Amino acid sequence: MTSIDQSGTFALGDRTVGRLGYGAMQLAGPGVFGPPKDHDAAVAVLRAAVDAGVNHIDTSDFYGPHVTNRLIREALAPYPDDLVIVTKIGARRDGDGAWLPAFSAEELTQAVHANLRNLGLDTLEVVNLRVMFDAHEPAEGSIEKPLSVLARLQEQGLVRHIGLSNVTPAQIAEGRRVADIVCVQNQYNLVHRADDALIDDLARDGIAYVPFFPLGGFSPLQSSVLSGIAERLGVTPMQVALAWLLHRAPNILLIPGTSSVGHLRENLAAAELDLSDDTLKELDGNKLKHRDVSSEVTRT
Numbered sequence: 001m002t003s004i005d006q007s008g009t010f011a012l013g014d015r016t017v018g019r020l021g022y023g024a025m026q027l028a029g030p031g032v033f034g035p036p037k038d039h040d041a042a043v044a045v046l047r048a049a050v051d052a053g054v055n056h057i058d059t060s061d062f063y064g065p066h067v068t069n070r071l072i073r074e075a076l077a078p079y080p081d082d083l084v085i086v087t088k089i090g091a092r093r094d095g096d097g098a099w100l101p102a103f104s105a106e107e108l109t110q111a112v113h114a115n116l117r118n119l120g121l122d123t124l125e126v127v128n129l130r131v132m133f134d135a136h137e138p139a140e141g142s143i144e145k146p147l148s149v150l151a152r153l154q155e156q157g158l159v160r161h162i163g164l165s166n167v168t169p170a171q172i173a174e175g176r177r178v179a180d181i182v183c184v185q186n187q188y189n190l191v192h193r194a195d196d197a198l199i200d201d202l203a204r205d206g207i208a209y210v211p212f213f214p215l216g217g218f219s220p221l222q223s224s225v226l227s228g229i230a231e232r233l234g235v236t237p238m239q240v241a242l243a244w245l246l247h248r249a250p251n252i253l254l255i256p257g258t259s260s261v262g263h264l265r266e267n268l269a270a271a272e273l274d275l276s277d278d279t280l281k282e283l284d285g286n287k288l289k290h291r292d293v294s295s296e297v298t299r300t
Contacts, residue, residue: 004053007246007271010253012056012208013126013161013182015084019246020271021056022049022264023212023257024068032063033097036071041259046075048261050083052268058185058210058255060088060130061114062099069118077120086210087115088165088185090130090146101132105149112153127153128163128185131171138168138186144178151179165212169198183208183253189216190226190241190283203251210253214245229279235269242270244283 007020027042029035036042049057059068072085079085089111092102102111115124129150133139143164153159163183164175175181184202188195188211199209223237230237245252256267
């Protein structure tokens with residue numbers, strides 16, 4: 001058993017993946033726009049992830065745009081049989097890098113074909129519909145129309161499984177009336193826990209929950225409690241945060257991102273971290289907070 005195997009597995013559609021995966025977003029340039037600052041290093045991170053046993057990679061063609069998908073193809077094709085690449089559609093980038101909704105039938109169809117082309121695939125294993133009524137957090141609004149477009153693409157064999165991203169419980173319920181939903185991808189971590197009840201509901205139904213920004217996004221998680229626990233255990237605060245997520249629920253699949261092989265190995269080592277019941281209570285019983293440092297960048 002490799003260290004990453006200690007994180008366990010969970011179903012993602014009809015595939016089984018390790019619960020500690022990799023998110024490719026940070027491989028693009030600053031602001032997830034443009035090429036990577038170090039192309040060879042980006043390729044090396046992807047190869048190191050797969051070599052370490054990662055078999056779930058999260059990406060999108062609007063990262064860059066096109067950058068991360070092309071890097072994945074360059075680094076990993078022909079793909080290992082057990083590798084599940086999950087992508088998402090529903091947004092686009094303008095010339096300045098802004099994130100804009102792309103919800104029309106034409107835009108969604110074009111996005112699926114762009115993901116297929118840039119990843120070099122005939123079928124996309126999982127496609128998340130990224131809901132953009134509010135780009136920063138879930139906001140109510142019907143998703144039936146765009147999701148029906150994605151369901152038709154699934155019927156055509158271009159998409160195998162469908163997930164949802166940046167959604168409310170009401171939208172998930174609506175979505176499940178349109179298509180079989182295999183995963184939900186929302187922001188969730190030690191300080192952002194609005195989906196606590198939702199995670200438990202999805203676990204009961206066997207649906208994967210994939211938290212994005214599991215380390216707090218672009219502002220590092222800051223907490224004296226977290227730092228104190230990490231010091232006591234001889235690990236980093238971020239490893240504690242990831243280990244807490246793995247303990248939080250069996251249906252949580254992690255996709256921490258980085259553009260550094262060293263940081264990748266740190267993240268994956270969280271699979272080996274066993275948090276005691278007392279430590280888990282200590283983390284759960286304290287409201288952890290962000291320290292937003294605009295001049296700092298999350299370590300990549």
